Amino acid sequence: MSEQRTTATGGMETAYGFREVGAGEKQGLVNEVFHKVANRYDLMNDLMSGGLHRLWKDAMVAWLNPPKRPGWRVLDVAGGTGDVAFRIVEASRDNAHATVLDINGSMLAVGRERAEKRGLAAHVDFVEANAEELPFEDRTFDAYTIAFGIRNVPRIEVALSEAYRVLKPGGRLLVLEFSEVEMPLLDKVYEAWSFNAIPRIGEFVAGDGEPYRYLVESIARFPNQQNFGAMIGRAGFDRVTWRNYSGGIAALHSGWKL
Template sequence: MSVERTTAVGGMETSYGFKRVGAGEKQSLVNDVFHKVANRYDLMNDLMSGGLHRLWKDAMVTWLNPPKRPGWSVLDVAGGTGDIAFRIVEASGRNAHATVLDINGSMLAVGRDRAEKKGLTANTDFVEANAEGLPFAEASFD
């Protein structure tokens, strides 16, 4: 849980792990972590969850039940390396189009490489942006 507080000099502080940092500094620190782990992010998820994250993602895609018709479009916010987006596209019989949005360019670069290896470049776009200000017109996705 992140708790913000005002310092004596009027700046805002928040927690980052076990230390206090300036509120404006936290996003940069978080970004640095994801830049450093981008190439090993999915392996890290496997190790930390004992592989359960794959089951959770598969369950979510099953629940979503992407239609197997052309033209269906989905936005994967904070989609990082694209693993959920790829599952959605595959579950649609490669009919869906997924846009992966993430604030971290290193994570997106890994995703682009994986999309190419999986033959999914025609079904996926990767957009570097902050989820707090989506760069899309309203109702752009299904």
């Protein structure tokens, strides 16, 4: 499916999966997807990664290595259910403060409920807003994280510029996303699983396979590791690098505001 991928110059703005939609239409369509899957979001990631997303997120937090001192702040974007934010706070021994930002109120409602149940409400706040227009002052956060969310943002380059703006000098960006499989044979197996099995399982589990079909197609359209790394660099970040997980099924990109 490499021929479907967009390049470093963009193209995701009007790509709703394999469909082309009008300018400004994509966000509303994506919002509807996540309203439908909010209560099954972690299950969705389990289906799409074979459960490996949990290990990848742990690896993301380990590479971030949040300091175990008060005052350190992280913005976790498109992380409405709190899955990554909770890991970061716990890794800091409850010293870090996480702000979870999501455009989807249904996802945030799940996150707030989970934060209360886990006793983390004092360490995590939830904000409903758009990644392309962050409601924060310049140089507010020590780190910006986003896991499996950047490909759903219509104007990715705008979101990356906003990430750069709200980070403090010395701040770090980490982006975990499904990417281009680079291991021979695994790419064919993963493609077959994604396009044939996941929508059917989604229909069985959630009663609607279409949201899962969009999510699979959006992975196939997302820029590969090198092209996405180039986009991060153009947003102003230095020392851009990435790590592949599971043969490139997922990749974790890192950049610094120096």
